Amino acid sequence: MSKRGRLTAIVLLIAVTLVSAALIRGTEGQALQGEYKIGVLEPLTGALAFEGKRHLEGYEIMRDMINERGGVMGKKLVFVVGDGVDPTAAASEANRLITREGVKIITGTYSSTLCGAASEAASRQNVIYWESSCVDPRYSKRGLKNVFRTEIDGTGFGWYNVEFIAKHLAPRFNLKPNQIKIAFLSEDSSYGQGVTEAARERAKKDFGMQEVAMEYYAFASTNDFSPIVAKLKQVNPDVVHHIARGNDAVLFWRQSREQNFMFKALVHAGATGYGSPDFGKALGSEGNGPFVLAEPSVGLRLEAFRPEAQKLERDFTEAVKKRAGTEPYASHRLAGAGLWLLKLVLDQAKTDELEKFRSAVMSMDLPVGSMLNGWGVKFAENGQNANERVQHYMLQWQNGQMVTVWPEEFSTLRAKWMPLPAWDQRK
Amino acid sequence: MGAVPQLIVSTVLLGGIYALIAVGLTLIFGIMRVVNFAHGEFLMLGMYLAFWSFTLWGLDPYVILLVAVPLFFAIGLLTYALVMRGVVKASHNVQIFTTVGLSTALQNAALVAWTGDFRFVRPWHSGVVIRIGEAAFNLSQVVAFLVAVLFTAALVAFMKWTRAGRIMRATAQDVEAATLMGIDTDRVYRLAWSIGLVCVGIAGVLMSPLYSVYPTAGLQFVLLAYVVVVLGGLGDMIGALLGSLIVAGVEVLGSYYLGSAWKEVIYFVLFIAVLVFRPAGLFGQRGSETLGA
Numbered sequence: 001m002s003k004r005g006r007l008t009a010i011v012l013l014i015a016v017t018l019v020s021a022a023l024i025r026g027t028e029g030q031a032l033q034g035e036y037k038i039g040v041l042e043p044l045t046g047a048l049a050f051e052g053k054r055h056l057e058g059y060e061i062m063r064d065m066i067n068e069r070g071g072v073m074g075k076k077l078v079f080v081v082g083d084g085v086d087p088t089a090a091a092s093e094a095n096r097l098i099t100r101e102g103v104k105i106i107t108g109t110y111s112s113t114l115c116g117a118a119s120e121a122a123s124r125q126n127v128i129y130w131e132s133s134c135v136d137p138r139y140s141k142r143g144l145k146n147v148f149r150t151e152i153d154g155t156g157f158g159w160y161n162v163e164f165i166a167k168h169l170a171p172r173f174n175l176k177p178n179q180i181k182i183a184f185l186s187e188d189s190s191y192g193q194g195v196t197e198a199a200r201e202r203a204k205k206d207f208g209m210q211e212v213a214m215e216y217y218a219f220a221s222t223n224d225f226s227p228i229v230a231k232l233k234q235v236n237p238d239v240v241h242h243i244a245r246g247n248d249a250v251l252f253w254r255q256s257r258e259q260n261f262m263f264k265a266l267v268h269a270g271a272t273g274y275g276s277p278d279f280g281k282a283l284g285s286e287g288n289g290p291f292v293l294a295e296p297s298v299g300l301r302l303e304a305f306r307p308e309a310q311k312l313e314r315d316f317t318e319a320v321k322k323r324a325g326t327e328p329y330a331s332h333r334l335a336g337a338g339l340w341l342l343k344l345v346l347d348q349a350k351t352d353e354l355e356k357f358r359s360a361v362m363s364m365d366l367p368v369g370s371m372l373n374g375w376g377v378k379f380a381e382n383g384q385n386a387n388e389r390v391q392h393y394m395l396q397w398q399n400g401q402m403v404t405v406w407p408e409e410f411s412t413l414r415a416k417w418m419p420l421p422a423w424d425q426r427k
Numbered sequence: 428m429g430a431v432p433q434l435i436v437s438t439v440l441l442g443g444i445y446a447l448i449a450v451g452l453t454l455i456f457g458i459m460r461v462v463n464f465a466h467g468e469f470l471m472l473g474m475y476l477a478f479w480s481f482t483l484w485g486l487d488p489y490v491i492l493l494v495a496v497p498l499f500f501a502i503g504l505l506t507y508a509l510v511m512r513g514v515v516k517a518s519h520n521v522q523i524f525t526t527v528g529l530s531t532a533l534q535n536a537a538l539v540a541w542t543g544d545f546r547f548v549r550p551w552h553s554g555v556v557i558r559i560g561e562a563a564f565n566l567s568q569v570v571a572f573l574v575a576v577l578f579t580a581a582l583v584a585f586m587k588w589t590r591a592g593r594i595m596r597a598t599a600q601d602v603e604a605a606t607l608m609g610i611d612t613d614r615v616y617r618l619a620w621s622i623g624l625v626c627v628g629i630a631g632v633l634m635s636p637l638y639s640v641y642p643t644a645g646l647q648f649v650l651l652a653y654v655v656v657v658l659g660g661l662g663d664m665i666g667a668l669l670g671s672l673i674v675a676g677v678e679v680l681g682s683y684y685l686g687s688a689w690k691e692v693i694y695f696v697l698f699i700a701v702l703v704f705r706p707a708g709l710f711g712q713r714g715s716e717t718l719g720a
Contacts, residue, residue, distance in 0.1 A: 045535060047643045049543030188688065217687035220647050223444070223638070224675075226437040227682035230430040247545060247639040258556045258563045259433065278545040282639065286554070 032067065036075035038342075039082060039097030041108035041118055046085040047220075048111050050278075051271065051331050055110045055133065056081065058328070058335030061319045066339065072346045084109055087117035094121040104352040105130055107338060110331070112136035112154075112191035119147050128357060132338025133331070135270065136190045137198070140384040146354060148361060148383040150338040150375075154191060156387030157269035158198025160293050164394050165239055166207045168406055169265050172418040173238060178208035183237035183263075185228065185252070187219035187273075192243040195269050199241055212237050219245040225255045233261050238419075240266045244273025249290075250282045257286070257423045264419035267394075269293035271330035280400045287397050288426040289417050291405075295333035295373045296393045299404040299413030305369045312340065312372050337372040341385075344377075374410060432562040434679050440564065442668075442675035443572025444634060448648050449655040449667040450579055451626030457662015458599045458619035459515060464526040466652065467645025468533035469624050473499070473631015474548075474640040475541065481548045481635075488550060488632050489570070499628030503621025515616050537642035545639040553636035567636040574633055578626060579668045586664070595619060599662060654698045660708025669710055673697075 040059055043052035063077050071077050080101045084090030090109060097103050098121075106122050107130040109115045115134035122129040123144045131139065131149040135157060140149055152160075166177040173180070182203055186192035193216070203209040212235040215228055229252070232240065240263050242252065249268070268274040268290060275292040302310050316336050320328040328336070346352065349360035361379050368376040368391045376389035394406035396415050405415040417426055448470060455463050476495060480486040506529070514525045555566035586592035598605040598615040606612055631645075638644065655674050659666025674694055681690035701709060 045538055045543075047543075047641075047646075049538060050545065050641065053543065215687055217682075218691065221650065221691060222687065223647060223651075224437060224441045224678065224682075226441075227434060227679045228687060230433050230437075231683050234430065247641075250547075250639060258565055260558075260563070276545075278547075278639070282545070282547040282549075284549075 032071045032074060032076040034075050035078045036072050036346075037078050037080060037101065037103055039094070039101060039103040039106040039108075040079045041082045041084045041090060041093055041097065041106055041114075042110055043085050043090075043114060044081070044083040048085070048114075051276070052084075052110050054329055054331035055108075055335045057324060058320075058332035059107070059339055061323055061332065062316065062336040062339040065315060065319060066343050070347075072343050073350055077343070082106075082108075084114050084118055087114055090114040090118040091121040094118045094127075095125075098122065098125045098127050104128060105342070107132055107342065109134060112139075112194070113189060115139050116190075119144065122146060126354060128352065128354060130338065130342050133271075133334040134191075135194065137194045138190065140380075140382045144383070145358065148379065148385075150341050150385050150390075151334055152387050152390040152392060153384060154194025155198035156390065156392070157195040157293055158200075159202055159387065160392050160394075161195075161199050161241060161267050161269050162202040162207065162209075164291070164293070164406060165203070165241075165265075165267060166209070168394075168415070169239065169267075169418060173264050175238065178210070180207075180209045180239060181212045181235070181237045182209045182239045182241055183213035183215075183232050183235060184211065184241045185213070185215050185217075185232070186241075186243040187245045187248060188216040189219065189245065191270070191272075192216070192219075192245065195243050196241070203241075217248075219248055222248060222251075225252045226259065228252075229255050229259045229261050232263075233259065238264045242266055242268055242274070243270070244268060246272060246276065246278070249273035249276070249279050250287075253279075253283065253287060253290070260423065262420070262422070266290045266420075267293070271295075271334070274397070275330055275395075275402075277326070277329055277402075280397060280402065285399045285427065288399060289420050290397050291415070292395045292397070292402060293392050294330045294395050294402070295328075295337075296404045296410065297395050297402045298327060299411050300374075300393070301410050301412050304410050305374050306367075309370050309372065309374065313374075316372055333373050337375055340372055341375075341377060429561055430683065432560055434683055436562040436564060438672065438676045438679045440568040440572050441679060442672035443568070443575040444630075444637075444671075445648070445651055445655055445674055446575040446579060446668045446671035447571060447630035447633060448627055449652045449659070449671055450575070450582060450664055451623040451630070452649075452652050453656045453659060453662055453664065453667040454582065454619055454626065455623035456656055458595050459511075459616050460519075460599075461511070461515065461522050462519070462526065462653075463623070464523065464649075465530040465533060466623075466627055467649030468530050468537075469499070469502070469627045470631045470634070470645040470648060471537060471640070471642060472502070472533070473628040474635045474638070474644055475537065475546075475631075476628070477632040477635035478546045478548050478640045481550065482546075488548060488635050491632050492629060495628045495632045496625055499625045500621045502628070503624035504617065506624070507617045507620045511616070511620055512613065515613075534642050541642070543642060545641050547639060548635040550636055565637070567633075571630075571633040571637070574629070575668070575671075578629070579664050582622075582626075583664045591618065651694075654694055656708075657698055658701055658709050660710045663708060663710055666708055666710035670708070673709075 042056045082093030105128040112134040119129040129147045135154040137154045170177045186196040274290045275294050345360050349357045364377045366377040374391045378386045378389050393404050395402040396405045403413045404411040477488040480491045552566045557564040655670040659670030677694045678690045681693045
């Protein structure tokens with residue numbers, strides 16, 4: 001080859017290398033073209049702030065992961081944040097995000113007390129409302145076309161809880177489901193009532209369980225559970241189905257121990273009350289035993305997920321550990337999974353125009369095990385992700401930690417203390 | 428019948444907790460005629476004082492009581508000088524807005540400084556349960572009740588038999604006559620406010636082993652404290668103690684016999700009935716509600 005020919009070959013080689021590198025970069029980490037802004041609405045002050053902030057942290061961690069994976073619709077995802085401290089503030093902050101910040105999608109809002117008001121405000125302006133955590137069943141029963149929910153609803157919580165009691169606990173108590181004496185206790189918000197009523201209905205209709213007590217209480221003004229404990233002691237339930245909101249879980253558990261109230265199991269649902277890490281912080285190993293229906297935690301059997309979901313799960317867990325210094329809490333997971341699903345929809349719809357966005361949502365069909373938390377996706381016309389696709393897990397407090405114990409095909413650890421032994425023997 | 432001993436014990440111990448909060452509120456109410464809407468937030472500060480002292484230095488809340496008394500007295504002097512002094516003679520509306528503002532500011536300052544997380548104080552006595560027959564007592568609750576009784580007795584003695592107490596009562600009865608007699612009413616109000624805060628600060632410290640500590644922790648107790656103060660009679664310490672026992676009794680027995688959802692209906696009906704038919708409170712002197720108005 002002549003000197004000139006050799007030079008041409010080298011130039012060509014360099015050119016090919018550069019183009020190939022650019023092509024590879026293009027498919028892996030495409031440079032993001034501009035920004036895409038969504039509104040994030042959470043209670044960041046006031047009584048709900050402790051969970052609202054954790055939710056926001058989950059969103060931010062997932063946002064950074066999304067931006068490392070090509071953003072949304074090829075753009076960098078950015079947030080404008082609103083503080084929805086109560087329903088009135090949630091609605092006015094939703095309006096502000098829409099009119100002043102110009103967002104076309106709002107996500108949030110942690111609480112069942114907030115999502116109704118905020119989503120109605122968004123609906124009036126035809127803005128997409130993408131709920132990732134509130135479970136009030138009424139949310140998706142209003143015929144609103146702009147409203148979607150990635151998380152299970154309260155009826156799903158009740159359904160799973162009773163399924164667990166009938167199929168996992170009853171055989172271990174040597175009882176048939178219709179021999180189980182169940183006491184329902186719940187705080188009286190729309191969340192507590194939604195879950196409890198769904199559980200009551202299924203317990204009675206599907207399994208014929210014996211309801212021995214039903215008690216609602218006001219979460220914000222109950223400072224003493226001793227009369228309720230005394231009353232429940234008289235009816236001697238096998239299972240206490242308690243939907244708690246915060247401090248009430250600690251107080252009920254502590255006063256049950258003080259009065260030596262013996263039951264075989266306590267079952268709760270959701271990230272509040274027994275589902276909050278604060279329960280473990282308050283009681284340590286004295287809090288051993290309660291079951292919590294929630295997103296997965298330690299003991300999750302990742303191999304049961306599809307390969308792409310396994311990677312997402314691992315990366316998210318690492319990112320939460322790095323930033324928050326803990327295993328992901330339910331609040332992190334709800335926000336993370338909701339935002340990831342929003343990315344999938346936006347990437348498919350390629351627009352935030354409501355009709356096209358809605359068709360993209362409705363066309364998604366992913367089996368259980370496809371996403372973060374092992375969730376699948378199949379939305380109904382009312383904007384609710386199907387309860388049976390939003391795989392939920394039964395966690396149990398074991399020595400200051402919530403561990404995943406059911407369904408057993410998804411867990412490496414196993415439930416203990418069935419039935420619960422004496423209070424001083426739960427070690 | 429098996430539950431009756433437990434219900435009695437629960438009433439007495441819960442009543443003690445309400446009394447701890449209500450005594451300070453009734454003092455401020457009685458002497459200054461100010462409805463302190465920030466009372467719950469000072470309770471919250473007392474709880475945080477116990478939490479941080481326990482977490483950082485391992486100090487038992489009962490040791491912290493010794494620090495809480497002078498500290499909350501100083502906080503009382505400071506907040507009086509900065510906030511209350513300017514509004515103590517203003518209309519009730521101005522006072523309400525000011526104390527509501529103070530309440531919101533303190534709540535949010537706590538939220539910024541310490542986050543909204545629930546915190547817990549778990550000294551050795553918080554898990555000690557004493558059982559006598561069918562009834563169970565929590566040691567921390569028994570101590571809170573005993574301190575409530577002691578504190579109420581001490582305050583009654585202070586108001587009745589000391590010169591400062593007499594001056595405070597004179598100011599409460601007729602502020603103009605007291606001024607004409609040469610009483611420095613500003614000093615009286617400052618003292619009443621500061622003693623009121625010491626009471627609620629101590630309540631916060633004593634309640635910390637029993638309840639979670641968080642920025643809005645005071646809210647769930649303070650509404651009941653208003654009911655107690657109205658039942659007991661404005662400015663009446665013994666009335667506050669008895670009012671606390673009545674509210675606790677209604678709460679415990681109402682929850683047991685009728686259901687928890689009814690308890691608030693019952694004591695708010697009682698609250699309204701007292702305001703309508705006996706505005707001076709069940710134990711207050713007739714006409715005392717208008718004194719100094």
